[in-house]
Amino acid sequence: MAARVRPFLREFTAANVPMEEVIEFYGIDTAVIPVSMQRPYTWSNTVATIDGFMNFDSTPRVADWDKALKSRSNGENVINHKSKSTKDGSVHGSVESDVALKRHPQAGPFSLADYRLLNAGWIYADAVLSSGPCLRVDPFLRHVPVFEDMLSYRKNVLGKSSNPIHIVLTSSATSFDYTNQTMFNAADLHVVVITTPADCDSAKEAFILSRNTKSVSKLWSDETHAKAQGTVRFVALPLAKAAITVDLTVAMHWLRTELDVHCLEIDAGGSVVRRMIDFKLLDEVRLTQTGQLIGSHDETGSVRPSLFGSQGMDSYDSDHSVIFRTLGIRAIGDHHLFLRYALDYRH
Numbered sequence: 468m469a470a471r472v473r474p475f476l477r478e479f480t481a482a483n484v485p486m487e488e489v490i491e492f493y494g495i496d497t498a499v500i501p502v503s504m505q506r507p508y509t510w511s512n513t514v515a516t517i518d519g520f521m522n523f524d525s526t527p528r529v530a531d532w533d534k535a536l537k538s539r540s541n542g543e544n545v546i547n548h549k550s551k552s553t554k555d556g557s558v559h560g561s562v563e564s565d566v567a568l569k570r571h572p573q574a575g576p577f578s579l580a581d582y583r584l585l586n587a588g589w590i591y592a593d594a595v596l597s598s599g600p601c602l603r604v605d606p607f608l609r610h611v612p613v614f615e616d617m618l619s620y621r622k623n624v625l626g627k628s629s630n631p632i633h634i635v636l637t638s639s640a641t642s643f644d645y646t647n648q649t650m651f652n653a654a655d656l657h658v659v660v661i662t663t664p665a666d667c668d669s670a671k672e673a674f675i676l677s678r679n680t681k682s683v684s685k686l687w688s689d690e691t692h693a694k695a696q697g698t699v700r701f702v703a704l705p706l707a708k709a710a711i712t713v714d715l716t717v718a719m720h721w722l723r724t725e726l727d728v729h730c731l732e733i734d735a736g737g738s739v740v741r742r743m744i745d746f747k748l749l750d751e752v753r754l755t756q757t758g759q760l761i762g763s764h765d766e767t768g769s770v771r772p773s774l775f776g777s778q779g780m781d782s783y784d785s786d787h788s789v790i791f792r793t794l795g796i797r798a799i800g801d802h803h804l805f806l807r808y809a810l811d812y813r814h
């Protein structure tokens with residue numbers, strides 16, 4: 468008897484995943500998002516090893532600014548694949564990840580599929596949220612599609628602005644390096660830093676102090692609202708009950724009502740993703756699982772960031788566990804699985 472093939476089980480035809488396959492797998496029918504929703508329709512996008520780790524390093528490398536900037540200018544952080552889709556035939560930016568097995572001789576070329584799918588989320592997102600640690604780890608972090616076909620789809624088919632709003636969730640924005648972090652110095656981005664009331668004013672001060680004659684990004688103000696690109700906005704939101712961090716439910720409501728964000732991608736680590744789940748704020752989990760086991764500690768002995776975090780998070784009994792309903796599965800090569808889940812909450 469022939470094996471039953473479910474329609475959502477497929478293989479991508481190329482590492483440079485064709486647009487129609489991208490749309491089929493990760494497309495969002497905005498019609499299914501209830502108009503009455505008091506928050507954005509929200510998904511996370513993660514690449515993780517088979518043992519559930521999200522990065523080889525556990526600690527930010529901000530002390531290495533000079534090294535990072537030098538290696539960027541030497542082109543070390545730029546991967547050139549045989550399968551390319553930007554206009555000039557190159558892929559730019561801080562691209563495929565070690566977690567996505569980019570250096571493995573057999574799997575490496577297929578890691579481009581993971582990067583294409585990461586970019587795919589940015590096509591549909593009105594805003595992309597990352598966290599303090601993400602910025603500290605990656606000085607060049609930005610969430611703008613680098614592929615021409617994706618940018619064109621975003622602008623011409625979906626009718627969206629060139630770039631999603633960049634949201635940073637933190638309680639210590641004062642500690643960011645505003646002079647060097649790409650995101651705070653980009654003429655084409657609107658960055659919104661969501662932080663605590665205790666942190667907000669001093670963070671704003673630090674940002675203003677970092678501006679010099681060469682700085683292109685300005686502090687957001689009501690007057691510049693109409694042309695928000697190239698501005699950085701600091702927002703203090705109320706704390707969660709009995710906590711020292713922002714109330715995430717309030718934050719999501721604010722994004723929808725104040726910034727008109729209908730579709731939000733979470734590009735943060737496991738702790739943020741997990742908190743969003745605990746508060747029933749996440750609609751989908753998008754996960755690239757790569758066939759490698761790396762263990763829980765990095766070379767300094769510190770714990771590596773993990774899928775869904777664990778410390779201080781809620782636990783559920785068998786009647787209240789969060790149910791992951793499979794929306795789609797794709798594979799490519801022998802080492803990459805792409806999983807799309809809808810979340811059903813019972814707590």
Ligand SMILES: NC(=O)C1=CN([C@@H]2O[C@H](COP(=O)(O)OP(=O)(O)OC[C@H]3O[C@@H](n4cnc5c(N)ncnc54)[C@H](OP(=O)(O)O)[C@@H]3O)[C@@H](O)[C@H]2O)C=CC1
Pocket residue numbers: 512513514515520521522524525566598599600601604636637638639640661662663712713714715734735736737738739740742772773776
């Ligand atoms: N493989 C992958 O797909 C991805 C991997 N990563 C990696 O994951 C690691 C980070 O993961 P992890 O350590 O779990 O951290 P998270 O990215 O989950 O971020 C946690 C941080 O988010 C901020 N935060 C969370 N909740 C709140 C709140 N309610 N109010 C205010 N601020 C809040 C705080 O930032 P602060 O400390 O600034 O106050 C907190 O420390 C990095 O190494 C990164 O590179 C990240 C994204 C994707």
Ligand SMILES: Nc1nc(O)c(N)c(N[C@@H]2O[C@H](COP(=O)(O)O)[C@@H](O)[C@H]2O)n1
Pocket residue numbers: 512513514521522523524562563564565566567581582585601604605734755
């Ligand atoms: N390639 C990729 N796919 C995803 O789905 C992602 N969410 C990310 N995010 C980035 O992955 C980085 C992992 O670290 P390494 O480059 O392997 O050291 C992490 O920093 C996120 O920015 N990437």
